[in-house]
Amino acid sequence: MAFSGADLVRAAALLGAGISMGFGAIGPGVGEGFAAGKACEAIGRNPKEAGLLTRTMLVGQAVSESTGIYSLVVALLLIFVV
Amino acid sequence: MEDLTYVPHWVLNVGNYKITLNSVTLLTTWGIMAVLVVFSLMLAKRIRTVPGGWQTISEVLIDGFYGMVIDALGPEIGPKYFPMICIMFIFLVLCNWIGILPYMSEPTKDINTPLGLGIMGFFIAHGTAIKVKGIKQYVKEYFQPIFFMMPLNVVGEIAKVISISFRLFGNIMGGSIIILVVSHLVYQLILPPFLYGFFGLFVGTVQAFVFTMLTMVYISVQIR
Numbered sequence: 001m002a003f004s005g006a007d008l009v010r011a012a013a014l015l016g017a018g019i020s021m022g023f024g025a026i027g028p029g030v031g032e033g034f035a036a037g038k039a040c041e042a043i044g045r046n047p048k049e050a051g052l053l054t055r056t057m058l059v060g061q062a063v064s065e066s067t068g069i070y071s072l073v074v075a076l077l078l079i080f081v082v
Numbered sequence: 083m084e085d086l087t088y089v090p091h092w093v094l095n096v097g098n099y100k101i102t103l104n105s106v107t108l109l110t111t112w113g114i115m116a117v118l119v120v121f122s123l124m125l126a127k128r129i130r131t132v133p134g135g136w137q138t139i140s141e142v143l144i145d146g147f148y149g150m151v152i153d154a155l156g157p158e159i160g161p162k163y164f165p166m167i168c169i170m171f172i173f174l175v176l177c178n179w180i181g182i183l184p185y186m187s188e189p190t191k192d193i194n195t196p197l198g199l200g201i202m203g204f205f206i207a208h209g210t211a212i213k214v215k216g217i218k219q220y221v222k223e224y225f226q227p228i229f230f231m232m233p234l235n236v237v238g239e240i241a242k243v244i245s246i247s248f249r250l251f252g253n254i255m256g257g258s259i260i261i262l263v264v265s266h267l268v269y270q271l272i273l274p275p276f277l278y279g280f281f282g283l284f285v286g287t288v289q290a291f292v293f294t295m296l297t298m299v300y301i302s303v304q305i306r
Contacts, residue, residue, distance in 0.1 A: 062253075062292045066245060069252035076255070 013082040017075040024071020031064040107192040114176045114189070118169070144168060150295075154302045159210070163301065166206070170199065171294040178254060178286025182278045188286075190254045193247070196293070200247035203297040204239070211304035246296050253289045257281030 039057035043050050094101040125136055133141060147168045152160040174190065181188040189195045212220050224235045261281055265274045 058288055059292055059295060062288050063249075063296075065253075066249040069249055069256065072256045073248055073252045076259075 009082065013078045017078040020071045020078065021075045024068050024074075028065045028068035032061045035060050035064065104192055104194060106187055107189045107195060110180060110186065111177070111189045111195065114173060114180065118172065118176070143172075147171065151298060154298050155305070156302075159214070159305070163206075163210075163298075167294055167298055170297065171290055174199075174250070174290035174293055175287055178290055179282060181254070181258060181286075182282040188254050188258065190250055191258055193251045196247035196250040197243075199293070199297075200243045203246070203300060204243045207297075207301045207304045208239075210301055214305045242300060246293060246300075250289050250293050253285055257285055 035057055039053050042053050046053075090104070090106045092103045092105050094103065125140060128134075129137065148164055151164045151167055154160070155163055177189045177195065180186050181191070208220075215223075224232050226235070258281070261274065261277045264277060268274075
């Protein structure tokens, strides 16, 4: 049972993709949950502004999601390109 | 799994150079542009005082966007940039939605489309800054806190282009890959329509909105 260099590189790339996605998902998860919680508090205080608050929350979440998306791009590069 | 990231392309040989054109992206983009132009012409031909269905929808959309653009860019240069920003949003929404049709793929799934739009926004923002503030003030802002912060400021400006375009590309690409994988897992039963609804319609709309808003914010940051 002999491993060649290419196998090792492939294994390392797949492992790296998994690690990248796993750690990269922590930040956006915490951040988006925090944003949603704050939006819920704000809607509880001021239910009339629910539409505006929801829209702002969605845009903010989509922006804070971007670090997770970067890790997704890195993972895809590792899987399909390396 | 290899065909997930495959982009169909034509290769043209011009002299010694090879020119690669991403055929499906090009055709879809031009198709969407043609649809938008024809639709706008037909709509503009019959504008009435008592609006019909399509006119009401476009008026609501344009009204909402106009308010936001004026808020962000100010009443002087806001109206000048409003058509570009509004059509960018409509174009991106159509680009992201077209993936829900069978045999169609989103042009935004190809990195070249978001990167091109991001670079366009970059040049528009900096061109506006030079026009509004003058070249001297513009260059001076790069040396703002202390003079050796200049490389950091330059890198920060370039990173904006990368971040804005990779955000759109990653969202659409990741969504379509998740749709493919999950549809394959459940043998195309029950789940795929909901996935298309979420990743195609909802995420597509939100990401198009975010892209447009960020382009606008970058312009407005540059002119202050």
